[in-house]
Amino acid sequence: MSNQIFAFKQFQIVQDKCAMKVGTDAVLLGSWVNASNAKTILDIGTGTGIIAMMLAQKSAARIDAIDIDNGAFIQATENVNNCKWKENIEIHHISLQQFAKECDHKYDLIVSNPPYFIDSSKASEESRTNARHTDQLPFKDLLDGVLKLLNPNGKFYVILPTKESELFREDAEKNKLFLTKLTRIITRTDKPEKRLMMRFEFIQRTFSESTIIIEKDERHSYTDEYKELTKDYYLAF
DSSP: OOTTEEEBSSOEEEOSSOSSOOOHHHHHHHHHOOOTTOSEEEEESOTTSHHHHHHHHTOOOEEEEEESOHHHHHHHHHHHHTSTTTTTEEEEESOHHHHHHHOOSOEEEEEEOOOOBSSSOOOSSHHHHHHHBSSSSOHHHHHHHHHHHEEEEEEEEEEEEHHHHHHHHHHHHHTTOEEEEEEEEESSTTSOEEEEEEEEESSOOOOEEEEEEOBOSSTTOBOHHHHHHHTTTBTTO
8 A cells, every 4th residue: 555545444544745644643642532522623733634533433523623734734625525524524724823813612622733843953844844843833822722712621632742741731731721631652661751642621630640652572563552542543453
């Protein structure tokens, strides 16, 4: 199969027009989110549309998915139009900043696999740079958008590297958006922690914490916990 097409159990992703291809972060986050009670969902920075379709697979929610990049907008629209949940998902070519200004309703669930590089060197391809760096979506703007668009009883899910996670959590809690669930992601036992998946709510409570290891000692020999988390999506599991 071409590396421009990524097949899952119930849908496929064509990714020839999108700077950021299907990656482990998106699959982890889409698998981890509990969308069962959500009637409305917002996917910020949808890229290929992968997380929007993952959430559509396990919920009956109405999903809005936004992306500022035109290539991503075209790609996500094509992918959604070819999936079985196309009536439940609408793709918007718009920045979060503008969407937050124009949107007149709030969401039960907001999810984002956002750009996160703050000081690292930038990729030469402009669309890939925008997808990976916070220039067009600083954490402050992401947080402001979530604060405006999330229902009082809603939940916000995000995946970030460890350092950026700590910065985002600090700013979120200053604005009364509290961490209520945390999963640490480790690629292998001999590697340092790679990412944090976090759930935030306006209700303060003691947060639950867990860790998931993706691979066993041998590369591409996956742990049972990773298989269990992603089994509804990956063909191999």
